[in-house]
Amino acid sequence: MTRSVRPIPERRLRRPMGWNSWDCFGTTVTEGEVLVNATFMRDHMLPHGCDTVVVDIQWYEPTARAHGYNPDAPLPLDDHGRQLPAPDRFPSAADATGLGPLADRVHQLGLRFGLHIMRGIPRRAVAARLPAAGTGWTADEIADTGSTRVSVVGRTPTLLPIGHIGIRAERGERGADGVSALSSPEQISLLTLWLLSRSPLMMGGGDLPTSPQETIELLTNDEALDAPWRSRDSLEVLREKDLVLWTAREHRRTYPLRRRVLPCRQPQAGHRAARLHRCPQRRPRPGTVDPHRRDSRRPMPAGRPPRTRPLPLQPRTCEAGLTQAEV
Incomplete structure (x- = not known):
């Protein structure tokens, strides 16, 4: 697919555009699913400005399940209490290499790699009194154990719930065919509102290879995308x-x-x-x-x-x- 309007502005002048794993795979996305969607984006959507792939929450949870969360999950941690990728879903993270190998493969496709993280200290790190990296303190000494507030680093843009969603997601209203329950006119109105407000255009995890062609065409409409950029x-x-x-x-x-x-x-x-x-x-x-x-x-x-x-x-x-x- 090629652009027929004007060249894409520099990256620093554009809002984020791309794919997030949440609305399709929820807490259980795998490395293979991330790479399949990243490859599809490179082949069909990168020329139109879609260049960001984000792995959403609980990439570190080895017992993650669809449609819910596990209390007191056995999170793998490094020696300083930092979360490690679940080895059963991210095999390239073996030997404590983290998500670096996956991020490198996404970068090789010409895309940017994003990750959902939450600010704070894992409870298991506090219970184990693991040392905080670069300090003389342990996790239990610096954690505010009386706080129940959850804070997310940065701001996650509202995701576009379109395409093939809800495969293993916690949420996601879809039809019998697995496609978003929004009608075509509703999807057009939704995207128009995003463009008018210059919101980041992050597709909320609709599985790109199995999403309808109409959805991909909507997300790669060059004339419409040109308006918020310029x-x-x-x-x-x-x-x-x-x-x-x-x-x-x-x-x-x-x-x-x-x-x-x-x-x-x-x-x-x-x-x-x-x-x-x-x-x-x-x-x-x-x-x-x-x-x-x-x-x-x-x-x-x-x-x-x-x-x-x-x-x-x-x-x-x-x-x-x-x-x-x-x-």
Whole structure:
């Protein structure tokens, strides 16, 4: 698959895009499943900006099971109380090599490797009074054993529950065929909202090789993906019943972004998740607020006329399930 719009911006200018193991494999994902999905991403999605593979929670739990957690699980720890990968699910981690070999293989595919970790000290390290690395203290001396609060390092973006999900996941509403229970129009609306808010686009673990082709096409829609990469100042400017109108700016141009919140016709393969129209930036009428001004939200001076006369919106429904409005 090749891009037909513009080159992908530098990595530091883009939100994370990729795959997370949670919504499909839950706490039981294996090294082989990670590599199969990473290889599929390299072959079909990397040219469109999807470049991150994340192994979710309990990669260190040798007795992990689908649809639940085991209390007081026998976690493998190193000499300093740090969790080690479950050897039955991550064989390359043998001999205390950790997830380094798996991360190296993902990097060789041209992808980035991510890991779900939780801040704190494992209870088993505290019980064993293991020494904390780089300190003269033991785990039981530095742990706050009276706290029950759980904190996650960093922030996990809300995952996109689409594709073939719920194979062994704790959660995940799906149909009889194992595919996400969201209809095609609902998936388009969901992704449109993610794009409007410039959210990280992390697919929540839908098994990529067995997901419908329509799902992959939705996640690799170059024209739709281009909007959050090159625009800023997203703002809702109109809401009338089931029609919502947002705008976003790219330098001196304005993108009107539209979505319809009611179900409509099923999209056909290849149709875009959002239609973007470039138009010259217009100044608001006197006495109204310019939503894109950085200095304030104060009204425009009454003596300064707009450059162009505002035109009425003429909405029409496109076949992708969204509503366009000619400006």
